[in-house]
Amino acid sequence: MDVIVRTMIKGIFPFILLFGVYTIMHGHLTPGGSFPGGTMIVVGLTLVALAFGLKKAERIIKEETAHILEGIMAFFLIFIVLFETFFRSILAPTGMIFNLWSAQQILLLNIFGGIMVTMALTMIVFLLMKE
Amino acid sequence: MITIAISVLFLAAFLVLVLKKDMIAISAIVFSFFFLIFIYLAPETMVFAFSGWNPPFGIVWVLDGLGLFMALLITGIMSLTAIYSVKYIKKRKHRYYTLLCLLTIGLLGISLTGDIFNMYVFFELMSVSSYALVAFLLNKESTEAAFKYLVVGSLSSSFLLLGIAMLYGLAGTLNMADLATKVYGGPAFLVVLGLILGGLSLKSAIVPFHFWLPDVHPAAPSPVSALLSSVIVGSGVYMMIRVIFTVFGIVSVFWMLILLGLVTMILGGLMALIQKDAKRLIAYSTVSQIGYIFVAIGIGTSLGVTAGLFHLLNNILLKSLLFMSFGIVLWHTGTRDMNRLGGIGKQMPWVAFCFGVGALGTAGVPPLNGFASKWLIYMATWQVSPVITAIAIIVSAITMAYYIKVFSCIFMGHSNIKIVNKTPKMMLIPVIIITIMCIVIGIFPQIGIMFVEPATNALLNQSQYINAVLGGSVI
Amino acid sequence: MVKNLVVVVCMGLIFSFMLSVFFFPGFGDWENKSVADYYLRNAFKETNSANVVGAIVWDFRSFDTLGEETVLFTAAIGVFSLIMFGLGKEGE
Numbered sequence: 001m002d003v004i005v006r007t008m009i010k011g012i013f014p015f016i017l018l019f020g021v022y023t024i025m026h027g028h029l030t031p032g033g034s035f036p037g038g039t040m041i042v043v044g045l046t047l048v049a050l051a052f053g054l055k056k057a058e059r060i061i062k063e064e065t066a067h068i069l070e071g072i073m074a075f076f077l078i079f080i081v082l083f084e085t086f087f088r089s090i091l092a093p094t095g096m097i098f099n100l101w102s103a104q105q106i107l108l109l110n111i112f113g114g115i116m117v118t119m120a121l122t123m124i125v126f127l128l129m130k131e
Numbered sequence: 132m133i134t135i136a137i138s139v140l141f142l143a144a145f146l147v148l149v150l151k152k153d154m155i156a157i158s159a160i161v162f163s164f165f166f167l168i169f170i171y172l173a174p175e176t177m178v179f180a181f182s183g184w185n186p187p188f189g190i191v192w193v194l195d196g197l198g199l200f201m202a203l204l205i206t207g208i209m210s211l212t213a214i215y216s217v218k219y220i221k222k223r224k225h226r227y228y229t230l231l232c233l234l235t236i237g238l239l240g241i242s243l244t245g246d247i248f249n250m251y252v253f254f255e256l257m258s259v260s261s262y263a264l265v266a267f268l269l270n271k272e273s274t275e276a277a278f279k280y281l282v283v284g285s286l287s288s289s290f291l292l293l294g295i296a297m298l299y300g301l302a303g304t305l306n307m308a309d310l311a312t313k314v315y316g317g318p319a320f321l322v323v324l325g326l327i328l329g330g331l332s333l334k335s336a337i338v339p340f341h342f343w344l345p346d347v348h349p350a351a352p353s354p355v356s357a358l359l360s361s362v363i364v365g366s367g368v369y370m371m372i373r374v375i376f377t378v379f380g381i382v383s384v385f386w387m388l389i390l391l392g393l394v395t396m397i398l399g400g401l402m403a404l405i406q407k408d409a410k411r412l413i414a415y416s417t418v419s420q421i422g423y424i425f426v427a428i429g430i431g432t433s434l435g436v437t438a439g440l441f442h443l444l445n446n447i448l449l450k451s452l453l454f455m456s457f458g459i460v461l462w463h464t465g466t467r468d469m470n471r472l473g474g475i476g477k478q479m480p481w482v483a484f485c486f487g488v489g490a491l492g493t494a495g496v497p498p499l500n501g502f503a504s505k506w507l508i509y510m511a512t513w514q515v516s517p518v519i520t521a522i523a524i525i526v527s528a529i530t531m532a533y534y535i536k537v538f539s540c541i542f543m544g545h546s547n548i549k550i551v552n553k554t555p556k557m558m559l560i561p562v563i564i565i566t567i568m569c570i571v572i573g574i575f576p577q578i579g580i581m582f583v584e585p586a587t588n589a590l591l592n593q594s595q596y597i598n599a600v601l602g603g604s605v606i
Numbered sequence: 607m608v609k610n611l612v613v614v615v616c617m618g619l620i621f622s623f624m625l626s627v628f629f630f631p632g633f634g635d636w637e638n639k640s641v642a643d644y645y646l647r648n649a650f651k652e653t654n655s656a657n658v659v660g661a662i663v664w665d666f667r668s669f670d671t672l673g674e675e676t677v678l679f680t681a682a683i684g685v686f687s688l689i690m691f692g693l694g695k696e697g698e
């Protein structure tokens with residue numbers, strides 16, 4: 001693509017990533033959570049793939065990494081949701097309101113869910129772009 | 132406790148993809164089947180609350196008679212299909228087994244849940260994994276059929292979601308037992324019932340909405356066709372009767388269901404007489420049998436509901452038997468056209484016998500299980516109106532006619548095709564197991580009725596359900 | 607002729623569905639009427655989270671969210687196993 005588009009995306013991509021990670025991490029304080037945050041990260045990656053070509057974007061997230069990370073995060077997610085009685089010591093809500101470490105269950109689930117959404121959507125977008 | 136079975140299935144679905152071993156998926160499905168047998172033997176209704184929140188405020192899973200009936204059938208047929216597809220599916224097996232595990236989770240979730248939005252979430256999971264499974268063979272016909280199925284399925288999901296959202300707006304809660312106390316009838320709830328049943332009729336193939344079924348079921352690989360015709364359509368029927376009997380609490384003669392069921396029976400039977408493609412004929416036969424089930428359940432008496440659920444059990448067993456044994460024929464010959472197949476019976480006597488048992492069972496011939504359930508349906512409909520019984524008997528005769536046509540076209544006559552390979556044992560054993568079950572239930576129908584009794588009791592006693600969830604002890 | 611009849615019947619159905627709006631409780635009227643009463647009063651006490659929607663999605667009804675994540679995963683697997691049609695190769 002153009003030089004202008006490439007320069008702009010080079011400049012703006014870290015901020016998109018930052019905003020996506022911010023939305024995921026503050027899911028228990030502001031509206032958002034894992035689904036919008038994960039989508040924002042994938043939007044940033046799609047912009048890089050469109051501007052610089054698929055090869056360069058694939059160097060950021062490789063396909064094997066996506067599969068394995070998705071599996072591991074799903075593993076943790078299932079264990080926390082289905083077996084919450086065993087995790088009460090970590091998950092008991094402590095801390096003041098509006099701290100980052102206040103609602104632990106929601107924070108942990110948002111992080112795992114966010115990584116899972118990112119990997120799933122990245123897989124779909126890269127596969128559709130290979131066509 | 133039930134979370135053990137669900138988490139094993141979830142983990143198997145993810146691990147099969149990463150570790151690339153199929154045995155994980157097959158053993159997980161078989162494990163959940165035996166686990167559910169173990170839970171079935173417990174005498175009382177278990178209610179399981181997720182994440183520690185009590186019933187109206189959290190999600191509950193109610194393991195009552197009807198739910199466990201469906202769940203046992205589902206996991207049993209899924210484990211036999213998983214063993215059957217070890218040799219049938221040759222390429223990309225790991226993704227096939229992942230999708231099969233996810234389909235099992237979706238179907239189990241629908242049968243066991245006591246919360247209507249949770250039922251919608253697992254309905255979506257079942258639908259999406261079946262869209263991917265139908266298109267698995269990647270030829271032009273399969274992709275076109277999967278796309279058609281996707282459009283119709285999305286329409287049905289949209290209607291269902293709209294109905295559930297309206298129901299939450301009107302009643303204020305999403306728990307099925309709590310809804311049963313808050314639904315009071317009137318125009319708004321009639322609209323909700325119309326939307327939910329309209330969405331679900333698209334999935335269970337009643338007559339104005341059956342148009343997708345004869346295109347989708349033949350185009351899928353044979354084990355997936357067996358699952359689609361037996362268990363997924365059965366889940367559509369389960370969801371409808373759960374919404375009608377437990378949430379809305381209507382127990383009387385439903386003339387609309389009986390009328391639609393009659394039209395479905397006749398249309399399915401007549402359309403099946405003129406087909407040239409064997410799997411499409413069996414798919415129309417599925418439409419016809421679902422018509423029988425709706426006529427029997429629409430009657431509403433205890434005998435009618437028992438007959439309908441028993442016919443659902445028999446339909447699940449017989450349709451999976453028919454599709455799997457025809458799948459063996461397809462695996463050897465590679466063609467579904469009945470004009471080109473012929474005379475294979477001498478070369479594959481076991482498969483011919485099993486297909487014959489399936490065909491005679493669906494037509495309702497005495498020593499098999501189809502006769503027992505159809506006799507109960509005739510007895511139940513005789514109490515309402517003899518005209519319905521007469522139509523049911525005529526459609527039975529039509530069923531017999533087209534099954535004779537299929538059987539003689541495929542298995543008797545001149546032999547055009549030479550069978551070269553031997554049938555693998557892994558494909559033959561599940562077919563023989565289901566055949567033995569059909570014959571045993573046919574000779575001793577008391578076994579079938581004993582299995583269906585707790586389901587009928589759970590369905591017709593709405594107050595028992597409400598007390599178990601809202602009043603009783605919650606695990 | 608048949609097409610006009612179908613259009614009239616559909617419009618009739620749509621209007622009769624829209625009339626049911628008059629039977630809904632008022633917008634934002636949750637006192638003593640629904641489960642939302644418990645969620646709004648006790649979300650901060652029980653989960654220590656400032657975002658009630660987040661608390662409902664990830665704590666009170668986390669099982670539904672797990673189901674939705676699984677649907678997303680299934681969609682990714684479906685795309686992954688079917689994309690070979692377009693690419694023209696069939697491998698593992």
